[in-house]
Amino acid sequence: MRRIWIEAAVVSLLVAGGVAALVENAASPMDREELAISAADLRTTASAGSRLADQFLAGQLTETFFQEQSSLLYDQVKSSHQELESAAVEPGLEQQGADLTRLAVLTEEQVAALENGDDVRAARDSLAELFDQFKVLEDGLKH
Numbered sequence: 001m002r003r004i005w006i007e008a009a010v011v012s013l014l015v016a017g018g019v020a021a022l023v024e025n026a027a028s029p030m031d032r033e034e035l036a037i038s039a040a041d042l043r044t045t046a047s048a049g050s051r052l053a054d055q056f057l058a059g060q061l062t063e064t065f066f067q068e069q070s071s072l073l074y075d076q077v078k079s080s081h082q083e084l085e086s087a088a089v090e091p092g093l094e095q096q097g098a099d100l101t102r103l104a105v106l107t108e109e110q111v112a113a114l115e116n117g118d119d120v121r122a123a124r125d126s127l128a129e130l131f132d133q134f135k136v137l138e139d140g141l142k143h
Contacts, residue, residue, distance in 0.1 A: 029087070029089050029090045030087050030089045030090065031089075031090050032142075035089065035097060035100055035141050036138050036141035038080060038084060038100060039103075039137045039138035039141060040134070040138050042077065042080055042104055042107055043130075043131055043134035043138060045080070045111070046110075046127045046128075046134060047127075047131050048073055049070070049073050049111050049114055050124050050128045050131065052066065052069050052070065052073070052114065053114055053123060053124035053127070056120060057124070063117075067115060067117070070111060071115050073111045073114070074114075074115050081104040081105060081108050084097070084101045084104050096140070099137055100137060103130060103133055106130055110123045110126045110130065111127070114127075
């Protein structure tokens with residue numbers, strides 16, 4: 001019986017430690033590396049949206065598939081945008097955090113345009129430009 005209580009206590013401590021680590025990580029401000037990773041993720045999303053639009057405009061995708069994939073991309077970029085909005089950044093990185101959030105908003109708008117079928121060609125071109133801007137921001141964060 002005593003062994004069960006000890007095992008239960010150990011499991012409880014492990015769970016509490018895991019929760020504490022998650023809370024600590026969520027509460028800590030984003031550092032240069034985390035901002036660079038977010039920029040890379042958003043750059044990938046912008047690239048995927050641009051390529052998806054290319055394929056749709058070339059007649060290689062059905063409208064249903066295009067809308068479904070656009071919807072998935074929108075969910076990804078919206079989630080990234082919300083995380084950036086709610087996150088603090090380390091001192092000295094405020095401008096990079098603001099720039100990244102601004103680019104996330106623009107990406108979200110363009111992916112929403114894809115999802116809604118609004119001027120797919122213009123959204124594709126904007127996403128290609130955003131890809132380049134994310135790359136510049138990401139490279140700046142790495143140095």
